Amino acid sequence: MKKFIVYIMVLLLAVSLSAADVSVAALRGPTAMGMVKLMDESEKGEVGGNSYTFQLEGAADAVVPLVVKGDVDIAAIPGNLSSVLYQRTNGKIEVIGINTLGVLYIVENGDTVHSVEDLRGRTIYSAGKGATPEYALQYILAANGLEVGKDVFIEWKSEHAECVAALKADTDGVAMLPQPFATTALSSSPDIRIALDLNDLWEEKVGSVLITGVTIARKDWAEENPEALSSFIASYKESVDYANNDNAGAAALIGKYNIVPEQVALKALPYCSVTLIIGEEMKTALSEYLEILYSQNPQSVGGALPDDGFYYTGE
Secondary structure (H helix, E strand, O other): OHHHHHHHHHHHHHHHHHOOEEEEEEEOOHHHHOOHHHHHHHHOOOOOOOEEEEEEEOOHHHHHHHHHOOOOOEEEEEHHHHHHHHHHOOOOEEEEEEEEEOOEEEEEEOOOOOOHHHHOOOEEEEOOOOOHHHHHHHHHHHHOOOOEOOOEEEEEOOOHHHHHHHHHHOOOOEEEEEOOHHHHHHHHOOOEEEEEEHHHHHHHHHOOOOEEEEEEEEHHHHHHOHHHHHHHHHHHHHHHHHHHHOHHHHHHHHHHOOOOOHHHHHHHHHHOOEEEEOHHHHHHHHHHHHHHHHHHOHHHHOOOOOOHHHEOOOO
C-alpha cells in the first residue's frame, strides 16, 4: 500500500512539473472558433494538466505586440502574418498548426455568377487589401484568365461591413466576404447569395488548401515546455472536433465569448473551415501557400520565405 501511495505521489509530481500556465491570444472570428470548448473547460476548471488564460482581440495588430513582448505563449493569427512575424523576430516563433482554411466567398446580389468567368466586366467590393484576401482573389482571377483593372475591377473598402452595405445598395453588386460576414450578408436580404467558394477555386488551381489562420507559439516557451505544448495541441484538437461535430453547442459558446453572435455562428460554422492540421501535413500545405503569396508580393510574407525552423512538426 505504501509503495502504491508513493507511486501516485511521484505520478502527480510528474504531471505537475509538465503542466504549465499557458496564455493564449486569438482573433474574434473563425480563428478563435475552434478554441471555444477549451476556453469553456478552462473557465470551469475541467482541463487536466495546463491551466489557460485566453485573450480575444479584434485585429491582428493587437495580437502581434503580445507575442513580440512575450505576454502570450500561443496565438492564433492570419497565415501570412505568421511568416512576417517569423522574419521580424528573427525566428523566435514557430507555427504549430493550421487552424482555419478558406473562409472567403464571392457573394452577389442576384443570380448571375456561377463561375469565375461570370465576373468578367464586374466590380467586386472587398476589404483586406494588402493581406490574404487581396492575394487570394488576384491569384484566382489571374489563374482563370481575368486581368484586374481590365477584365474585372476591385473596389477596396476599409471594412467588411462597408462591402455588405455596397452589395445591398448595388442591384448588380458582387462582393468578396469572409465568414461570418458572408452569412450576415445573406441574412440581411433574400436576394443575396453565395456564388463562389474561393477555397474550392484555390484547390482546383493550386492542388492544395487555401489557408486563413494558423496557431503559433513562442519558440523559447515551446522548447522549455514541450509537454505543456503537446497537452495544448491534444486539448485543442478535441475542441476543434467539438466545434465541427456539435455546431449548436459550439455556436452557444462562440456567442458566450462574444466572438460573433450565437445565431450568426450557428449558420456560419459549416462554412468557416475550422480545422487543426499539424506536423508534416501542416508544413507542406503552409509552405505551398506562402510560396504563392511570395510570388505575388514578397513583402506579404515578410520579404523572404521562412526556413524549416518556422514549422513545428513535433520532431
